[in-house]
Amino acid sequence: MKINDNKYYYTYEDIHNFIRNNYQQISNNIDCIVAIGTGGFIPARILKTYLNIPIYTITVQSYNNNNETNMKLFQWLDMDLSNKKIVIVDEVDDTRNTLQFCVSQLKEINKLINYEIFVIHNKIKEKKWDIPKEIKYHCCETIQNKWIVYPWDNK
Numbered sequence: 658m659k660i661n662d663n664k665y666y667y668t669y670e671d672i673h674n675f676i677r678n679n680y681q682q683i684s685n686n687i688d689c690i691v692a693i694g695t696g697g698f699i700p701a702r703i704l705k706t707y708l709n710i711p712i713y714t715i716t717v718q719s720y721n722n723n724n725e726t727n728m729k730l731f732q733w734l735d736m737d738l739s740n741k742k743i744v745i746v747d748e749v750d751d752t753r754n755t756l757q758f759c760v761s762q763l764k765e766i767n768k769l770i771n772y773e774i775f776v777i778h779n780k781i782k783e784k785k786w787d788i789p790k791e792i793k794y795h796c797c798e799t800i801q802n803k804w805i806v807y808p809w810d811n812k
């Protein structure tokens with residue numbers, strides 16, 4: 658990782674190493690990965706190498722409305738998750754709006770009950786949602802509130 662212009666720059670190897678060193682925190686009775694797109698796609702694919710379970714994807718769009726961040730579904734899953742245990746994967750937990758929205762929609766639309774959360778980075782800042790205490794939250798690295806440039810962001 659390098660710091661430049663007050664931003665953190667990570668390489669593909671950094672991300673792969675984070676996942677290799679942390680995937681064992683995830684419970685071993687997970688049925689499938691649900692990747693939040695688009696940032697969670699590459700981490701989820703790397704995680705699949707270790708967990709060897711199917712990946713499903715969901716994508717949301719966020720937009721600003723009168724200084725408030727709102728979210729809507731862009732692509733979703735047509736699947737009953739009431740009997741599945743999933744791990745929800747995203748690259749970064751920033752304000753936590755995305756995780757909150759995705760969990761609430763997975764509960765409402767897909768009847769999700771059992772889930773864990775896996776992120777590469779958790780930024781130290783005030784969050785919009787407190788993850789329930791009984792939910793396992795796995796994070797590879799907790800970092801200061803600076804912008805992260807992931808390798809897939811590079812042109």
Ligand code: 5GP
Pocket residue numbers: 696747748749750751752753754755756803804805806807810
């Ligand atoms: P949230 O604020 O809802 O936790 O994060 C929303 C989304 O914004 C994340 O899933 C991620 O795609 C993007 N995001 C937030 N902070 C960063 C960052 O520092 N770098 C990059 N590349 N994306 C970020």
